[in-house]
Amino acid sequence: MKVKRILIANRGEIAIRIMKTARLMNIETVAVKTAVEPNAMYLASADIIFDNTEDNSEIPVFLDIEKLIAIALKTKSNAVHPGYGFLAENAYFAQKCTENKIIFIGPSPDAIYKMGNKTIARNLALQNGIPMAMGSQGNIANEEEAIVIAEKIGYPVIIKAASGGGGRGMRIVRKPEEMGKMFTIASKEAEKSFNDPSVFVEKYIENPKHIEFQILGDTKGNVIHLGERECSIQRKHQKLLEEAPSCALDARLRKKMGNMAIQIAKAVNYYSAGTVEFLLDSDRNFYFMEMNTRIQVEHPVTEVITGIDLIEQQILIANGEALKLKQEDVKLKGWAIECRINAEDVQSGFAPDPGKIESLSMPTYQCVRVDTGVQNGSSIVASYDSMIAKLIVKGRDRKEAIKNTKMALDKVWIKGTKTTLPFFRMLVRHPKFQDGSFTTAFIEKDLEKYYFNAEYEEMLAAWLTVKLFVEENLNDDSISIDFKHGKEINPWLLNKRISQF
Amino acid sequence: MSNDKLQKKKLYAISSENRQYSFSLPLKHTIRIGKRDYEVKLKADEKLGTYILWKNRKYPVEIVRSRQNRYEILFNDISYTFTVETPFSLQRMMVLNAQKGKATAEYIKAPMPGKIIDVLVREGSVVQRGEPVVILEAMKMQNEILSPINGTVIKISAKANTNVMKDDLLMEIKP
Helix, strand or coil: CCCCEEEECCCHHHHHHHHHHHHHCCCEEEEEECCCCCCCHHHHHCCEEEECCCCCCCCCHHHCHHHHHHHHHHCCCCEEECCCCCCCCCHHHHHHHHHCCCEECCCCHHHHHHHHCHHHHHHHHHHCCCCECCECCCCECCHHHHHHHHHHHCCCEEEEEEEEECCEEEEEECCHHHHHHHHHHHHHHHHHHHCCCCEEEEECCCCCEEEEEEEEECCCCCEEEEEEEEEEEEECCEEEEEEECCCCCCHHHHHHHHHHHHHHHHHCCCCEEEEEEEEECCCCCEEEEEEECCCCCCHHHHHHHHCCCHHHHHHHHHCCCCCCCCHHHCCCCCEEEEEEEECEEHHHCCEECCEECCEEECCCCCCEEEEECCCCCCEECCCCCCEEEEEEEEECCHHHHHHHHHHHHCCCEEECCCCCHHHHHHHCCCHHHHCCCCCCCHHHHCCCCCCCCCHHHHHHHHHHHHHHHHHHHCCCCCCCCCCCCCCCCCHHHHHHHHHHC | CCHHHHCCCEEEEEECCCCEEEEECCCCCEEEECCEEEEEEEEEECCCEEEEEECCEEEEEEEEEEECCEEEEEECCEEEEEEEECHHHHHHHHHHHHHCCCCCCEEEECCCCEEEEEECCCCCCEECCCCEEEEEEECCEEEEEECCCCEEEEEECCCCCCEECCCCEEEEEEC
8 A cells, every 4th residue: 555645643844844745745635723723834735624623622633543543534544644742652543543554654553662662672772782871670669769779870860751752751860869859750740741650760871962863764674874963952851953963973983873773773673764862971982762763853954964855765665665775875965953943932941932923034045944834923832842943054064054054043033932043043152062062961061141142232122122211201292201300101101102113 | 301401311221130221312323332333223014023223134123011111122032121210210229229138038930831730848948049949830841940049938829730820929938
């Protein structure tokens, strides 16, 4: 069976990304219209829109397995693409698709299950001789057990959700006194996020780099890797900027880690696109962390330097075709950087800042690719993630990629919510980012200020403030400033002025 | 008030970090950097909204809120809070600041809208700077709210399993 019509079980930029490739391959797409975002941009990319706005269910449709299967059958979709997040790594969903003769564009339910359960994945890696941080044999039941293991492997340790991913349900513990509290937090978060409170303990690698390998496998048993991405710029395990390749790897280490990634993928008969994540310490030792069995947010940087369309590969593999690419065909050319521009307030600890995008414009340089799911008038809603756009910039080498990113960042125009733009403007100017010596601890340890503003910017802001004040007060005959005694300003007048402004 | 009376008057914009910017009235549409004056324009159009044009570059601006003489504005995606003061009110402010007692309580507010998952301290608890006091869930992430100071919790307004809005008071901590 070949993929003919794909139900996109997702929204936002990734839905658009998938539909773009589907269109190029002459495959029809179905998007789901929800009551939360009835005017969302992704709907315009679909051939068929399934209207689900009348649905009163408490579970979002993109998490509702039965509903999605019913929609696929109703719209005669013979395939489902889950994107990332939502049900992308839900083995039961993949299984249900198969049972209903719907092609799940992704790996087998078995591979999703094994890699999704971190304790099983750990054991698999162990059996295959993949280097790993020391840790508990399986899940741990309580704080006391965690302390026993931590004493054995030495602090600091990290508590991780067994069914986790995406940085949730993880807590670092530096001393036994903290264990009780952190155990509870991690376990509660795990239960909320993944419906499974079980956690395990692992040695925490201090100041590592996050290096991940993109792999592609087919149903015939061929697996190749498409090089690495470095995602060390992260905050609370949430990635903010990714690049490919990584300046921490040379050809030899790349080959060694790439082969390990292939080996772990083969251990679960992996097919489709997947990512094997490693931590790399300062002595260039690497440790297997986890495998993500889906297309990732940061996949574009790999596409830019390899010229390979990962969604296309996923669909061809789902058709049952053998990989046409051999390992030696994969050439890494140039450098790519992705900035995740999110609706977050970097001045208040990256707090989400949902709202309506009043004005948006993106650079149109040749070296820039923008993946976005929003346009003027779109809303960043609190029920979904805070992503506005991914700004992907390429260069011949890392230096040029950084230079181009700096230029592109100044051409991004977003009004309506606060964004992570000032953070990236700071980052591209930071010596530790420029020389590549940053680690995952960079944001917490090396930064005093999370944003960049040129010296004169505050002065211009001050000028604007005084300008507003003057217009609101001096130009109005009914009100004047008493320079001798100060003046309480009538708030009603002020509001009137603001609305006129 | 006639314009000539204002001729030699000044207004000050005081940043939240206490940096002073002074402007003579009537307000000029130029800003001096070194020995050169650069023109600054406040503009608005349909596509970009309101912006400032300076040295051939456009900077997005927005008024976040303003109350009396206090303004929070967004300039090139960064927010700034200023109070606008006259020479007289500036002087008064400086006197008041000098008199301000040191041991005022620290008010911990919700940094974002969300749901309180857990309150980790009780009234009377002694907390260290950087110690988590509340767990707030927002956008599916659990965030630890940390105590900004060493002190004693004197009042708790946050309740587990309740929703809070941004800037809602969570607790008071006295140094």
